[in-house]
Each structure stands twice: as structure tokens, then as C-alpha cells.
Amino acid sequence: xxxxxxxxxxxxxxxxxxxxxxxxxxxxxxxxxxxxxxxxxxxxxxxxxxxxxxxxxxxxxxxxxxxxxxxxxxxxxxxxxxxxxxxxxxxxxxxxxxxxxxxxxxxxxxxxxxxxxxxxxxxxxxxxxxxxxxxxxxxxxxxxxxxxxxxxxxxxxxxxxxxxxxxxxxxxxxxxxxxxxxxxxxxxxxxxxxxxxxxxxxxxxxxxxxxxxxxxxxxxxxxxxxxxxxxxxxxxxxxxxxxxxxxxxxxxxxxxxxxxxxxxxxxxxxxxxxxxxxxxxxxxxxxxxxxxxxxxxxxxxxxxxxx
Amino acid sequence: xxxxxxxxxxxxxxxxxxxxxxxxxxxxxxxxxxxxxxxxxxxxxxxxxxxxxxxxxxxxxxxxxxxxxxxxxxxxxxxxxxxxxxxxxxxxxxxxxxxxxxxxxxxxxxxxxxxxxxxxxxxxxxxxxxxxxxxxxxxxxxxxxxxxxxxxxxxxxxxxxxxxxxxxxxxxxxxxxxxxxxxxxxxxxxxx
Numbered sequence: 001x002x003x004x005x006x007x008x009x010x011x012x013x014x015x016x017x018x019x020x021x022x023x024x025x026x027x028x029x030x031x032x033x034x035x036x037x038x039x040x041x042x043x044x045x046x047x048x049x050x051x052x053x054x055x056x057x058x059x060x061x062x063x064x065x066x067x068x069x070x071x072x073x074x075x076x077x078x079x080x081x082x083x084x085x086x087x088x089x090x091x092x093x094x095x096x097x098x099x100x101x102x103x104x105x106x107x108x109x110x111x112x113x114x115x116x117x118x119x120x121x122x123x124x125x126x127x128x129x130x131x132x133x134x135x136x137x138x139x140x141x142x143x144x145x146x147x148x149x150x151x152x153x154x155x156x157x158x159x160x161x162x163x164x165x166x167x168x169x170x171x172x173x174x175x176x177x178x179x180x181x182x183x184x185x186x187x188x189x190x191x192x193x194x195x196x197x198x199x200x201x202x203x204x205x206x207x208x209x210x211x212x213x214x215x216x217x218x219x220x221x222x223x224x225x226x227x228x229x230x231x232x233x234x235x236x237x238x239x240x241x242x243x244x245x246x247x248x249x250x251x252x253x254x255x256x257x258x259x260x261x262x263x264x265x266x267x268x269x270x271x272x273x274x275x276x277x278x279x280x281x282x283x284x285x286x287x288x289x290x291x292x293x294x295x296x297x298x299x300x301x302x303x304x305x306x307x
Numbered sequence: 308x309x310x311x312x313x314x315x316x317x318x319x320x321x322x323x324x325x326x327x328x329x330x331x332x333x334x335x336x337x338x339x340x341x342x343x344x345x346x347x348x349x350x351x352x353x354x355x356x357x358x359x360x361x362x363x364x365x366x367x368x369x370x371x372x373x374x375x376x377x378x379x380x381x382x383x384x385x386x387x388x389x390x391x392x393x394x395x396x397x398x399x400x401x402x403x404x405x406x407x408x409x410x411x412x413x414x415x416x417x418x419x420x421x422x423x424x425x426x427x428x429x430x431x432x433x434x435x436x437x438x439x440x441x442x443x444x445x446x447x448x449x450x451x452x453x454x455x456x457x458x459x460x461x462x463x464x465x466x467x468x469x470x471x472x473x474x475x476x477x478x479x480x481x482x483x484x485x486x487x488x489x490x491x492x493x494x495x496x497x498x499x
Contacts, residue, residue: 051368052375085383090376092362092369132364139356139365141342141385146480154463154473190472231337231357231411232436233347234427291363297384304345304354 023110029225031211032126033133038173038220038243040295042089044268045251051091053249055295059083089249091291094128096121102280114282118271121286125269129248131226132292134175136246137239138230139294142166143302147233151180151305152187159240160219162301168242172219177227177236180305181213188216229307236307241300251289318402328421331406333361336373337397338386339445344452346487348429351448351456352436358388389444397435450495453488460484 007014033039042055064080098117105113144158145151156174163172176184213221219240230237250268268290274283294300319325338356345354358380362369366376380386401408401416410416413431417424439445460481467473 052366087383088366088375088379090363090366090368092367094363132361135359135361135364139338139358139380139384139386141340143343143345143354147345147347149476149480152473152476154467154477157466158459158463191470228332229414229425231335232353232355232432234414234429234432291366293365293379294384 023112023116029211030123030127031222031224032123032130033175033222033224034126034129036173036220036222038171038241038245039133040244040247042247042249045091045249045289045291046254051251051291053089053091053291054086055089055247055293057085057087057296085296087293087295089247089291089293091249091251091289094125094132094288094290095286096124097283097285099276099281099283102282105282114273114284117284118273118286121271121284121288122269124286125288125290127226128288129290129292130224132290133246133248134224134226135228136292136294137175137241137300137302138228138237140239140241140245140300140302141297142300143304145235145303145305147235147304148306150183150186151176151238151303153184153191154187155303155305156184156216156219156240159301159303160217163240163242163299166298168245168299170218170242172240172242174216174219174221174238174240174303175227176213176221176223176238176303177307178223178225179307180227180236180238180303181221181223183305184221230304233304234307235304238303238305239300240303243299244296245294245299246292247295248290248292253287253289325418327401327403327408327416328418328423329401329403329408329416331403332409333359333407334394334398334400334409335359337389337392338380339389339439340384340386341446341449342385342452344448344456346456346484347436348433349483349487350433350437351453351487351491352433353439353445353448355436356386358386387445389439392439392444396438447495448491450488450492453491456484457481457488 042053045051045053059082063083069075069077098114100114100117142162144162145155159174160172211222211224213223215221227236227238229235252268253270268288270287272285272287274285275281276283336358338358339353340356343354343356344351346352347354358365358373358376359367360371360373361367362371366379367373368375377388377390380388395412397412399410399412399414401410408416410425411427411432413428413435415426415428417426440447460477464474464477464481467477
């Protein structure tokens with residue numbers, strides 16, 4: 001036989017390769033902490049007069065306890081100094097920019113356009129927020145866990161007991177590095193006694209992606225790759241805290257009316273297109289104004305275990 | 308007069324230049340807290356915190372003005388920001404894929420393909436932590452505070468009574484802490 005029409009003979013009539021019609025996302029941690037009830041939102045800094053904001057803390061409603069007056073009934077009681085504090089949250093700009101040529105965007109057949117890059121900015125802002133929150137637990141003055149030792153259910157209870165003993169109200173949130181979560185799962189797996197019969201125990205052992213991993217003993221557990229490595233040990237610097245330990249503030253940006261190319265996607269996340277006609281380029285710039293801070297140290301505890 | 312010049316090795320540039328496949332991380336100051344001590348590497352050593360020079364986090368302003376952040380850390384939360392500490396002693400910066408990567412001086416990255424393995428020189432880390440006390444940058448751990456570490460470890464032993472595997476680990480940790488605290492008390496007594 002001869003002259004079969006075969007693929008290798010059609011080099012000029014077939015593409016070497018074609019692109020898929022749909023973009024599949026690269027693996028990345030996209031789980032964010034926006035809106036979790038254990039993180040207090042202190043409002044929008046827009047038109048407030050300053051990028052810095054003092055959270056007002058005062059020891060009222062039972063923080064100072066009455067004591068028995070003098071037995072002679074009439075001795076004047078001494079004044080008690082009011083306990084107060086004013087931790088600061090400073091809003092600052094977080095940003096990301098892409099630039100795409102007209103040739104690249106106009107030949108697109110799969111959806112990778114300036115508009116898609118603009119939409120992606122929300123995820124980028126959310127993960128920056130999560131990264132900023134994850135930087136805080138390392139500096140709680142209370143720490144549990146053993147350096148270079150895998151996280152165990154004991155560490156989890158140590159953290160929870162520390163908060164309970166400090167009279168910290170809920171809701172509680174545990175933010176763990178993914179390895180800390182799997183070490184915790186491994187430890188729970190070996191548990192005997194009452195713990196093994198709690199439904200949440202079974203639930204926590206099932207497959208988990210990044211992000212919310214379940215509730216254990218009433219504590220929301222969140223796994224994030226943004227949890228940093230401890231600065232002076234080889235461990236992960238996770239943490240557990242109750243509402244009021246950490247907080248944040250955002251700022252919506254106001255621009256002159258009629259500003260072209262502005263596409264705000266989520267309040268304080270502002271995305272703009274910037275055109276470079278001479279270069280045939282479109283720049284996509286995302287800005288997010290946010291500040292995070294530890295508000296009250298005794299409401300949180302760091303969890304320092306092997307990474 | 309003749310002058311001898313010595314050149315330095317230039318950075319490799321271009322698309323094939325090696326860059327570290329780690330996310331960017333900011334410069335930071337280390338902080339010491341009087342309550343934060345731990346048994347690290349068999350000795351009672353400071354359990355340091357970190358004040359990142361990252362606008363928006365913990366009071367750092369857009370212009371990286373640290374005054375508000377330092378005032379909050381020291382005045383309200385009881386930390387001592389180790390500003391006098393020479394950065395050469397504790398931090399290194401690497402060229403990362405998306406910006407500068409700051410790592411502790413005792414942590415060395417090794418890139419195998421796209422994967423980065425971080426190797427820690429634990430002895431160097433221990434020496435650094437010990438030097439903070441010996442150089443007078445932070446006061447030594449109060450022995451009474453160190454004894455609190457024993458209480459925490461002992462309570463964990465008690466809680467682990469029902470699980471032989473956990474009990475073994477907890478007991479070993481308790482023994483290590485007891486030994487480290489005894490050494491600290493002996494050193495404190497020797498120093499008068």
C-alpha cells in the first residue's frame with residue numbers, strides 16, 4: 001500500500017498543538033478569612049481624616065470589681081484607675097498590576113483577557129488580607145505547642161484551655177498551617193475514649209482542601225498556606241483566638257467623577273485599566289487599602305509546632 | 308600610586324537567572340517578651356516575636372514609619388523591639404520570583420526544580436538566641452517564670468494518662484524541661 005493520508009504527512013494542514021478552550025486554575029491556596037466572625041471589622045477609613053485609627057478599649061461593665069468598703073462605714077473610698085488602651089490600625093495600600101499587549105488580548109480564545117485579570121484581583125486582595133491576618137498570631141504573648149514536635153490534639157486543647165482560662169468569649173478561630181492540620185488529624189485519629197465518639201471528630205478526619213476545615217470542640221479550624229514560619233524556631237506560627245483579638249479596617253477610595261477605566265469589584269478593592277496607546281498595552285491595576293492589628297493580646301494564643 | 312581593584316561576581320541576568328521560588332516576605336525586627344521563653348534545643352531560650360516592616364500590619368504606615376508600631380508593641384503589649392540588633396546577625400535577603408525574600412540567617416534555601424527546601428542550622432540558631440542574653444540585649448529568663456514551664460508540661464502528662472503513646476511524649480518533654488530549668492537555676496545561682 002502507498003499514499004495513505006496520515007497525520008505525520010499533514011504537517012502543513014494540522015496545528016502542532018491547539019489551546020484548550022477553557023482556562024483551568026493553577027493550584028493555589030484561595031481560601032480567605034474575609035468576613036469570619038472572630039475577626040472584627042472596624043469600618044471604612046474613607047473620609048475619616050486619617051489612615052490611622054485607634055480602637056478604644058476600656059475596662060467597663062465588670063472589668064473593675066467593687067470591694068467591701070471600710071468597716072467604719074464612712075471612710076471615703078479611693079478612686080480606681082480606669083484600665084484603658086487604644087491599639088492602632090493603620091490602613092495602607094496593597095497592590096498588584098498586570099500589563100497585557102493588544103496582540104496578546106485580541107488573539108485570546110480562552111478567556112485570558114484584561115477583564116479576566118481584573119476579576120482575578122478580588123482573589124488576590126482576599127489572599128493578601130489572609131496573609132496579613134496570619135502574620136499576627138506569632139506575636140501573641142501566650143504560646144502553646146512544642147518546638148519541632150508535630151501538632152497534637154493536646155496542643156489544640158492547650159490553646160483552647162488557655163483561652164477559656166483567660167475568660168475569652170467566642171467564637172473561636174484556629175488558624176493552622178496545612179501541615180499542622182494534618183498532624184492534628186493524625187493525632188485525633190489515634191484518640192481513644194470519649195473524643196472518638198464526637199461527630200466532629202469523625203468530620204475532621206475527612207478530606208479537606210484549604211480553608212475551612214471544620215469545627216472541633218466548638219472551634220472553627222481554618223488551614224492556610226499563608227501561616228508563616230516562626231521567626232526564631234523551625235516551626236509554624238499558627239494560632240487560636242476569640243473575637244476581639246484581631247481586627248481590621250479598610251478604605252474605599254473616592255476618585256473624581258467621570259474617572260475612566262475604573263472598575264470597583266468589592267468596595268475597598270479598586271481595579272483600574274490604564275491604557276498605553278503608544279505601546280499597544282493595557283495595564284490592569286488592583287488596589288486594596290487595608291490595615292490589620294492585634295487588638296487585645298489576652299484573647300489569643302499562638303500555636304507553635306513543627307512545620 | 309597604584310590601586311588594586313577587586314571585582315565582585317555579577318548576578319546572572321536574563322530569563323534563566325536563578326530566582327528563589329518563594330513568595331516575597333518583608334524585612335523584620337525581632338522582638339523579645341519577658342513572658343515568652345521556651346525550652347528550645349534543651350535549654351531555656353527566648354521565644355522571639357517578629358515586627359514586620361510591612362505597611363498595614365500592626366500599625367506600620369504606608370511610608371514604613373515604624374514609630375506607631377513600635378510604640379504599640381513596647382508600650383501596650385510589653386515587647387522589646389531589638390532595634391540595636393545588627394541585621395547581619397539574624398536576617399538574609401534573597402532574590403525571589405516575585406520580590407525580595409527575607410529569611411533568618413540560619414535558614415538556607417535550596418531549590419530543587421521548582422521546589423524549595425529550607426534547611427535550618429539549629430546550632431547557629433541556638434547560638435544566636437543565647438547571644439541575645441550573653442550580649443545583654445535581653446535580660447535572662449526569670450527562674451520563677453521558667454518553673455511555670457514545668458507546671459504546663461506536668462499538667463499535660465496528667466492529661467495524657469489515658470494514652471500510653473501521648474504519655475511517653477509528654478513525659479519526655481517534662482523531663483527535658485525539668486533538666487533545662489535546673490540548669491537555668493544553677494546558672495542564675497552561680498551568677499549570684
